[in-house]
Amino acid sequence: MAVFLYNSLTRKKETFEPLKNNLVRFYSCGPTVYSYQHIGNLRTYVFNDILKRTLLFNGYEVKHVMNYTDVGHLSSDADTGEDRMEKAAQKEHKSAQDIAAFYAEIFEKDCVKLNIMPPDIICRATQYIKEQIEMVQVLEEKGFTYRTSDGIYFDTSKVEDYGQMGQIDEEGLEAGKRVDIGEKKRKTDFALWKLSEKPGLRQQEWNSPWGIGFPGWHTECCVMSSKHLGKQFDIHTGGEDHITVHHPNEIAQAEAAFGVKPWVRFWLHGAFLLFKGEKVSKSKGGLYTISELEEMGFAPLAFRYLCLNTHYKKQLHFSLNVLEGAANALNRLHNLILEYGADPGDQKTKSEKKYSNEFRDAINDDLNMPRALSVLWSVLRDKDLDGPAKRNLALKFDQVLGLGLENLQEKKQDAPEDVLKLVEEREKARKDKNFARADAIRDELLKLGYSVNDTSQGPKLKMQNSKLKTQN
């Protein structure tokens, strides 16, 4: 069964096959670690994760590399403006290194909460300065660069099909109108090495053949990916904003430096998450972090469910309303799985095979998770399957969905003493048919954050997820 993926490079859905045997070499553009990652950023990493899990599900081996940008990402793609790491360091009175470490750690914790599998290798731009300089030297030797007073630039006119992926028509670019292109020859040219204006002021600067300075943003991905994945590899991903600037620039310089074409076979891009009808930019602020959602009583995996419910290439209109819907669905899913219990019977029925195939077809069709979820719900509704069989299938599907079905456990025993005491008291009241008292205790427990459900096996205590009633 083949995996079909939409390739931004060809703008078509193509059959995926690795270049080398069974190994998929996969690079994803990571965050610039100068601030918190909001749920919009995180959506992209959920997308990376389902791609990776789908490949693993299909029996491929995956080598996944991701970077942290911790230098040189300027506040403008016109190659002007401040270095965002430097700016954040100044603002928070910390070293750039500390800023990077601090926000990287938070990002990693958020990924764990979202069940995002960690990359095999994480690399930081500042640890590959030497290699970046070497790459610029290669480009210089091959005649792809020119020098201005503030740095070394890549000459995009030397590349025949520059910007193919972004369908860039240089005449049509508005950049020249809105942004000073400085001494660049063309709007599309980009910095490979920026010289420090006054050496000694920046926290992060290095010596180079051209003078003290720092690397341009686009070089790091080429250098780090080739170091760990080779000079040609299978998949490169990122957010949809990279289709027009960052990735065309990477392609141009990598193909120029390495002499390979295509440098990367498949380019996949995740669509943005929108809030209140528009995209949320960090500069405007105002989009939630995972921690903030947790404070509102939402489980992080509810957000993952929400991401899965929309195809990755389609923009997702986020609201607390919609998140609550996802939280309810996930809750129900968890309840069902808990009810089914373990103990799998091993005989495979016909319908189990049918559902497995349907699921695989869905995920292999350009990661169609909404359809995959639909298959899951069909399984849970099927009258001909018993509990353990349903649970079995659900757990299998969850290898890709990552909704935490495997480690579900009743959460009850860790309730505080006084809560347990109230539950006991309530049971006594119920036995005495003192239902008024029993109901009063139930209300009391609810205020303490616990709900009690009476079942044939006695009362079940549940931590109450304070769910927001509708806002937005």
Next chain:
RNA sequence: GGCGCGGUACCCAAGUGGCUAAGGGAGAGGUCUGCAAAACCUCGAUUCGUCGGUUCGAAUCCGACCCGCGCCUCCA
């Protein structure tokens, strides 16, 4: 201005030429329950932004128009 995406029920969202237009959430009714909760059952679009066209047949293809959004500044 250049490039691109989308408009499917109260909400989110699959489906891109042909069986009854997936699925989830919310809602309504019912079973169970001392009452709840959970679970289960039943009911929700003769219709897919609008208007034309192609076709035996279109939500799906073509054209025009209306609306919303993204990238080309920051950002995933």
